[in-house]
Structure formats: C-alpha cells, structure tokens
Amino acid sequence: MEKTYNLGNSVSSISLGADIDTIGLAASRATIYKDGSATAVAHSVDATGDIANQEIGKSNDLKGSRLQVFTKIALTGSDAGLRAAEAEQLSGTYMLAGGRDGLKTYTHSTKDYVDPNVFLQFLVDLI
Amino acid sequence: MKKYIIFILLCAAGRAGAQVQTPTVSLKDLAVPSSPAFVITDITPTLVQNPATPKAFVLGVAQSYQQSGTGFPNNYSAEFTPYWWLKLHSRSVYNAQGIHRSKRDTTKWVTDPTAGLKYTSISTAFVNKDMIPDTAKTTQKVFAVGIHATLLKIYAKGYAQELGGSIADWHRAAQDEIDNNQKMLDALAKLGSDPKDSVERKKIIAEFSQKKTPGILENINSLIARKPLFNLDIAGAYSAYGVTDQEARTGRVGAWTTLSSYIPLSTQIDNKNYFEISASARYLSDHFQKNDLDQIVRVDNTDIGGKAGFSFSQLSIGVESLYRHTKGISGGSVRTIGIINVKLAENLYINGAFGKDFAGPNKLISAFGINWGFGTEKVDLP
Numbered sequence: 001m002e003k004t005y006n007l008g009n010s011v012s013s014i015s016l017g018a019d020i021d022t023i024g025l026a027a028s029r030a031t032i033y034k035d036g037s038a039t040a041v042a043h044s045v046d047a048t049g050d051i052a053n054q055e056i057g058k059s060n061d062l063k064g065s066r067l068q069v070f071t072k073i074a075l076t077g078s079d080a081g082l083r084a085a086e087a088e089q090l091s092g093t094y095m096l097a098g099g100r101d102g103l104k105t106y107t108h109s110t111k112d113y114v115d116p117n118v119f120l121q122f123l124v125d126l127i
Numbered sequence: 128m129k130k131y132i133i134f135i136l137l138c139a140a141g142r143a144g145a146q147v148q149t150p151t152v153s154l155k156d157l158a159v160p161s162s163p164a165f166v167i168t169d170i171t172p173t174l175v176q177n178p179a180t181p182k183a184f185v186l187g188v189a190q191s192y193q194q195s196g197t198g199f200p201n202n203y204s205a206e207f208t209p210y211w212w213l214k215l216h217s218r219s220v221y222n223a224q225g226i227h228r229s230k231r232d233t234t235k236w237v238t239d240p241t242a243g244l245k246y247t248s249i250s251t252a253f254v255n256k257d258m259i260p261d262t263a264k265t266t267q268k269v270f271a272v273g274i275h276a277t278l279l280k281i282y283a284k285g286y287a288q289e290l291g292g293s294i295a296d297w298h299r300a301a302q303d304e305i306d307n308n309q310k311m312l313d314a315l316a317k318l319g320s321d322p323k324d325s326v327e328r329k330k331i332i333a334e335f336s337q338k339k340t341p342g343i344l345e346n347i348n349s350l351i352a353r354k355p356l357f358n359l360d361i362a363g364a365y366s367a368y369g370v371t372d373q374e375a376r377t378g379r380v381g382a383w384t385t386l387s388s389y390i391p392l393s394t395q396i397d398n399k400n401y402f403e404i405s406a407s408a409r410y411l412s413d414h415f416q417k418n419d420l421d422q423i424v425r426v427d428n429t430d431i432g433g434k435a436g437f438s439f440s441q442l443s444i445g446v447e448s449l450y451r452h453t454k455g456i457s458g459g460s461v462r463t464i465g466i467i468n469v470k471l472a473e474n475l476y477i478n479g480a481f482g483k484d485f486a487g488p489n490k491l492i493s494a495f496g497i498n499w500g501f502g503t504e505k506v507d508l509p
Contacts, residue, residue: 002320023220025220025294027301044298047294047298076351077348078348108320114329114335119332
C-alpha cells in the first residue's frame with residue numbers, strides 16, 4: 001500500500017518539488033501513471049537532481065493516478081568506501097501541495113545501490 | 128607513502144661521511160597531517176572511529192570510558208568531519224566540487240577557492256602512554272585534539288568550465304537514459320515500494336540501460352582527481368597529559384602549513400604528470416623534552432622545508448631542503464637531498480636519496496630501498 005496524497009474535489013493546481021540531498025551527480029524525472037499510460041510531468045534541470053516546485057496538473061485530472069519520482073545518481077571518486085558511505089547517506093525529500101492535504105512532505109523513497117549508481121524512487125497515490 | 132605497501136623487501140643505507148646519524152625529522156614530517164591529534168601524540172591507531180553523528184561520537188567516548196575502569200577513555204581515537212554531521216539539504220555535486228555559476232554570466236562556471244574549508248576535519252585521541260622522557264616508566268593519561276583544513280584550492284583557468292560542462296553533459300545523457308528506460312520505470316511504478324518486493328525491484332533496476340553516462344562519469348572523475356594549481360593546507364593540534372590524577376598539563380602544541388603548486392605537463396583530461404613545488408612549515412612546542420643538559424624543559428622547534436620536482440606515472444625525481452631551528456637545544460641546520468622514485472612494475476617501486484645531512488658540513492646521506500606492495504598508484508614525490 002503506497003502513501004497517499006488527498007487531492008480533494010476542487011480543480012486546484014497541484015505542485016511538486018523534490019530535493020535530492022547528495023554530492024553525487026543526480027538526474028530526476030516525475031511521471032504520472034493513470035489508466036495504463038505514463039506522462040512525464042517534471043524533471044530536474046541540472047545535476048543537483050532537484051525538481052523545482054512546479055505545477056504537475058489539476059487535481060481533477062490527477063485523481064486516481066500514481067506519481068513516481070525516479071532519480072538516477074552517479075557517485076564520483078575512486079574510493080569505493082567513500083562511495084558506499086555516500087550511498088548510505090544520500091536521501092530525497094518530496095513536497096506536494098495544492099490539494100486537500102495542503103503542503104505535505106515525504107521522505108520514504110526506496111534506494112537501490114548498484115555501484116557507482118544509486119536509484120531512488122518515490123511513489124505516492126493521488127486520491 | 129603508497130597506501131597499500133605491506134612489505135619492505137630491502138632497505139639499505141650507506142654513508143660517505145665519517146659518522147652515522149639518522150635525522151629525527153624529514154620533509155614528510157613537516158607536511159600537514161590529516162590527523163594532527165595522532166601525530167602530536169606519536170600514535171598510529173589501528174582502529175580509528177569515524178562517527179557519523181555527534182551522538183555516535185559521544186557514545187563512543189562514553190563506552191571507552193566505561194570499559195577502561197580508570198576514569199579515562201582508554202585508547203580511543205576518532206576522526207570526523209562536522210560537515211557530514213549536518214543535514215543541510217543543500218548538498219550537491221556543485222558545492223561538493225566547489226564550482227558555481229558566475230553571477231555576471233550564468234553560462235560560465237567559476238570555482239570557489241575556499242570550498243575545501245567545509246571539509247575541515249577534527250581528530251581526537253585518548254591514550255595511556257609514557258610521554259615524559261624521565262626515568263619513571265609510568266604512563267600518563269593523554270588527551271589530544273587536532274584540526275585539519277584546506278584553506279585555499281585554486282585550479283587552472285578553464286577548469287570550472289570544463290567540469291561544469293561535463294556535469295551538464297552527464298545530466299543530459301542521464302535524462303535521455305531515463306527516457307529510454309521507460310518500460311523499466313513503468314515496471315517499478317507498478318511493483319510499488321513495499322520492502323518485501325526489494326529483490327524484485329533490484330532485478331528490474333539491473334535492467335537499467337546506460338549508454339553515455341559511464342564514459343562521462345569517467346571524465347568527471349579524471350577532472351576531480353586533477354591537482355590544483357595552488358593548494359594551501361593548515362593543521363593544528365593540542366595535547367594535555369594527566370601528570371597526576373588531579374593535575375593535567377599542556378604536553379605538546381603543534382601547527383603545520385603546506386603550500387603546494389602543481390603545474391600539469393599535459394593538457395590531456397587524465398593527465399597525471401606534474402611539475403610540483405611545495406613549501407612546508409611546522410612549529411612544535413614540547414613542554415616535556417630533554418635539553419642538552421638532560422633537563423626536562425619546554426622546547427620549541429621550528430622547521431621550514433621545500434621541495435621541487437617532476438612527477439610522472441612511472442618516475443618521480445626532485446630535490447628537497449629542510450631547515451631546522453630548535454630553540455633551547457642547538458642552532459639551526461640544513462638538510463638538502465635529491466630523491467628519486469621509480470615504478471619498476473605494477474607493485475614494485477625503487478626509491479633513493481642522496482645529499483647533505485643535518486650532521487655537519489661534510490656529512491652526506493645516501494639511501495636506497497625497494498618497496499613491494501599492492502595497488503596501481505602512480506609514483507609521487509614523497
């Protein structure tokens with residue numbers, strides 16, 4: 001069961017922001033899955049991997065969909081021990097706003113380390 | 128010294144002078160130590176704690192305190208960088224590498240010469256050791272704390288632009304790869320994030336196809352490994368000895384600084400050949416040192432040295448000179464030697480030195496050694 005974000009019944013704009021905390025190279029993509037189709041709605045613009053707070057759609061359009069924020073991180077440097085330590089420490093923080101739940105912050109992304117890469121995935125069901 | 132050297136096969140020393148005297152200080156001793164608290168107490172701890180949080184550090188000290196049963200943490204050594212303790216949420220590859228966009232022209236990248244300051248590290252040691260050169264063999268409770276920082280790191284013109292451009296290339300390539308792996312992303316979204324599905328998730332992620340990013344990452348790693356045009360490091364350390372159960376006195380106080388310059392001998396991105404020149408200075412005040420009259424007094428030592436030479440992947444050759452002034456014991460003296468290191472095979476190194484020693488006007492030093500170890504390091508000037 002995924003975490004949820006309650007959009008409510010209005011037609012307000014829903015916004016998303018992502019803060020990727022790493023010293024590695026990061027690239028993020030946000031995708032909405034609804035009725036069997038995938039639509040990219042936001043992405044990072046530099047290697048911070050952060051997604052600046054931006055509108056991803058109207059609440060009535062997003063209702064019943066699943067939001068995914070996928071981040072690929074490449075860890076730099078030749079020291080495998082330091083890369084492993086950074087893989088342990090890095091994290092993602094995700095913010096949704098505009099719905100009935102107001103501003104809600106999530107930190108529960110999954111993390112998979114395949115040296116030198118780390119893959120973060122944040123999933124939330126928009127209800 | 129090579130990180131992985133495990134065995135010295137041969138070390139022979141000859142001398143052209145009339146008297147043998149091993150210098151008590153070398154230029155390497157003057158270089159800024161990464162763990163000054165260990166250096167000032169002459170310890171090489173086999174187990175150094177690297178606490179990831181302030182809580183872990185306090186718990187480590189407390190645990191050592193409890194285990195010792197002497198009211199003093201016993202043989203506890205730790206080294207940490209407070210920056211890593213902070214959850215700033217502002218960490219990025221850009222601030223880690225000390226580059227940012229120019230305020231005047233946002234298409235340009237510039238370096239921050241003081242970016243290394245945030246990685247200032249602190250070392251601490253609690254040891255029971257006989258640090259006082261008297262006839263008694265009793266140990267003292269010794270506490271030492273040290274700090275190490277890189278004050279300045281200045282790269283050659285164009286470095287920031289090259290690194291910033293490569294990072295931008297990586298980001299574009301990574302976005303393309305995410306596009307091209309849409310089916311994998313779909314499968315991940317469908318699977319969900321339940322921890323019980325982690326094995327399945329790893330299987331899906333293993334299918335992530337990469338094209339350009341590994342090559343660009345390799346270039347970025349070469350740029351990150353590039354030596355700066357100028358580098359200024361400093362370190363300081365303080366130690367106190369528990370001379371009685373009730374009284375602690377200052378033991379040693381030390382300060383180090385090293386200014387280095389590395390001039391690349393090639394414009395290739397993975398260049399490892401440099402002309403190096405550096406100057407080091409060390410001040411060491413020891414409150415418990417024997418003077419010429421065999422009395423235990425405070426002695427202040429000031430050492431200044433420098434070296435210059437060429438460093439290639441298979442060979443390094445250079446000259447180093449060291450001036451030592453010891454207040455309270457004797458006058459200043461100079462040691463100047465030529466040094467050579469040759470990499471014979473992947474794990475086999477020969478090093479040699481020849482020159483004038485501290486001992487007097489006609490004293491020469493010659494040394495030759497072979498080191499055998501593991502690793503693929505290049506040969507650096509010592």
